[in-house]
Amino acid sequence: MHSNHLLLEEPIRMASILEPSKPSFFPAMTKIVGTLGPRSRSVDVISGCLKAGMSVARFDFSWGDGEYHQETLENLKNAVKNTKKLCAVMLDTVGAExxxxxxxxxxxxxxxxxxxxxxxxxxxxxxxxxxxxxxxxxxxxxxxxxxxxxxxxxxxxxxxxxxxxxxxxxxxxxxxxxxxxxxxxxxxxxxxxxSQIHIDLPTLTDKDKENISTWGVRNKIDFLSLSYTRHAEDVREAREFLSKLGDLSQTQIFAKIENVEGLNHFDEILQEADGIILSRGNLGIDLPPEKVFLFQKAALYKCNMAGKPAVVTRVVDSMTDNLRPTRAEATDVANAVLDGSDAILLGAETLRGLYPVETISIVGKICAE
Incomplete structure (x- = not known):
C-alpha cells in the first residue's frame, strides 16, 4: 500500500546544501577576470588572486599610463612564476568614453x-x-x-x-x-x-591605438576588450588594426556592450567578435533597471548558441568595501553562471576594493557550487 501524499521531486537535494564547500574546485569552468590596480598590483596580492582562482588579468587603460600598467604586469609575471598558475592578459580600451x-x-x-x-x-x-x-x-x-x-x-x-x-x-x-x-x-x-544618445567619438581612439601598438605589442596581449562597441564595423576595424601589428594576430577581440546602440546591433557584433562582455554597469544606466536581466538572459543565450564566450560584469559591488557580498549579489553570480556565463569580470572590487583576494575566492566558490 503506497502512501497518499505526493513525493516532491527535489531538483537539488537539500542535504547537499549542508555539505562543506569543496576546498579546491576544477578551475576551468567559469573563469574569473580580475582588474589589477592600486589595491592589487603587488606580487603578494596578485599571487593571492591567482591562488584564489583568477585566470585573466585585466588592465584598464581608462586610467594609469603604460608605464604604470607595465610595472603591474611585471609583478603579475613574478606572481605567475611563484604560484605556477597561468594567467592571460586583457587590455581594456578607453573607447568612446x-x-x-x-x-x-x-x-x-x-x-x-x-x-x-x-x-x-x-x-x-x-x-x-x-x-x-x-x-x-x-x-x-x-x-x-x-x-x-x-x-x-x-x-x-x-x-x-x-x-x-x-x-x-x-x-x-x-x-x-x-x-x-x-x-x-x-x-x-x-x-x-x-542615456540612449549616440556619442560621435571613435570606438578605437588614437590613444587606444597607441596603447595597443606599444604596450599591447610588447606584451603580446591575449585579449582586447573593445569598450563601447556599437557596430560590427567597430570590431572589424579593431581586427584590421591588430593584423597590421603582426605580433597580435592571435589576440582575441571581446566586444564590450555598454549601451542601447550596441544592444541594437548585437547579432552582427556577435558574428564579428571572438567573445562578448556585458557591461551591466553602463547598461543599467542606458536601459531601465528592470530590463537589464532580460538583456543578460537573451545575450548569454545567443553567445552560447554561437559558441562564443560571454563575460558578465558588476556582480559583487558591495565587496569593494565589505568582506561579504549581499545575498542578492551572491545569488546573482550563481544565476549568471546558470544563464551560461563563461566568465565573471571583477572591476572596482579588485582594482580599488579592500578585499581583492577574498572577492575572487567567494566568486570562485559560488561558480563552483
Whole structure:
C-alpha cells in the first residue's frame, strides 16, 4: 500500500546544501577576470588572486599610463612564476568614453536642485558650477529633458558618489543641467554617460591605438576588450588594426556592450567578435533597471548558441568595501553562471576594493557550487 501524499521531486537535494564547500574546485569552468590596480598590483596580492582562482588579468587603460600598467604586469609575471598558475592578459580600451576633466583633483560637491554647466572648454577649472568635458559635440547630441550621469569608476550605484543630471537648456556648446541628487565627486577621473544618445567619438581612439601598438605589442596581449562597441564595423576595424601589428594576430577581440546602440546591433557584433562582455554597469544606466536581466538572459543565450564566450560584469559591488557580498549579489553570480556565463569580470572590487583576494575566492566558490 503506497502512501497518499505526493513525493516532491527535489531538483537539488537539500542535504547537499549542508555539505562543506569543496576546498579546491576544477578551475576551468567559469573563469574569473580580475582588474589589477592600486589595491592589487603587488606580487603578494596578485599571487593571492591567482591562488584564489583568477585566470585573466585585466588592465584598464581608462586610467594609469603604460608605464604604470607595465610595472603591474611585471609583478603579475613574478606572481605567475611563484604560484605556477597561468594567467592571460586583457587590455581594456578607453573607447568612446566621455570624461570630466578635473585637473586639480579637488573633490567637487554638487547639491540637489542646483544648476551645473558641462562645457567642452577643457582649460576651465572643474567646480560645483562648471564641469569641463572631453567631448565638444555633447550640446548637439542632447536635448532638454535628457538624462546624464556623472560618476567615478562608472557609477557604483552609490548615490552619494555619482550624480544624476537632467538637461535644462543648451547654450552654444555648453549644456546647462539640473542636479537631481546631492553627491560628492572625488578623484581625478569621472565618466560621463548620456542615456540612449549616440556619442560621435571613435570606438578605437588614437590613444587606444597607441596603447595597443606599444604596450599591447610588447606584451603580446591575449585579449582586447573593445569598450563601447556599437557596430560590427567597430570590431572589424579593431581586427584590421591588430593584423597590421603582426605580433597580435592571435589576440582575441571581446566586444564590450555598454549601451542601447550596441544592444541594437548585437547579432552582427556577435558574428564579428571572438567573445562578448556585458557591461551591466553602463547598461543599467542606458536601459531601465528592470530590463537589464532580460538583456543578460537573451545575450548569454545567443553567445552560447554561437559558441562564443560571454563575460558578465558588476556582480559583487558591495565587496569593494565589505568582506561579504549581499545575498542578492551572491545569488546573482550563481544565476549568471546558470544563464551560461563563461566568465565573471571583477572591476572596482579588485582594482580599488579592500578585499581583492577574498572577492575572487567567494566568486570562485559560488561558480563552483
Amino acid at each position: 566621455m570624461q570630466v576633466v578635473n585637473k586639480t583633483e579637488n573633490a567637487i560637491s554638487l547639491q540637489q536642485d542646483d544648476v551645473v554647466v558641462l562645457t567642452p572648454d577643457e582649460g576651465q577649472e572643474a567646480s560645483s558650477q562648471l564641469l569641463p568635458i572631453n567631448f565638444a559635440g555633447l550640446a548637439k547630441a542632447v536635448k532638454t529633458g535628457d538624462t546624464i550621469f556623472v560618476g567615478q569608476y562608472l557609477f557604483t550605484g552609490s548615490e552619494t558618489t555619482s550624480v544624476w543630471l537632467e538637461v535644462d537648456k543648451i547654450e552654444g556648446v555648453d549644456v546647462v543641467c539640473k542636479i537631481k541628487n546631492s553627491a560628492t565627486l572625488a578623484g581625478a577621473l569621472f565618466t560621463l554617460h548620456a
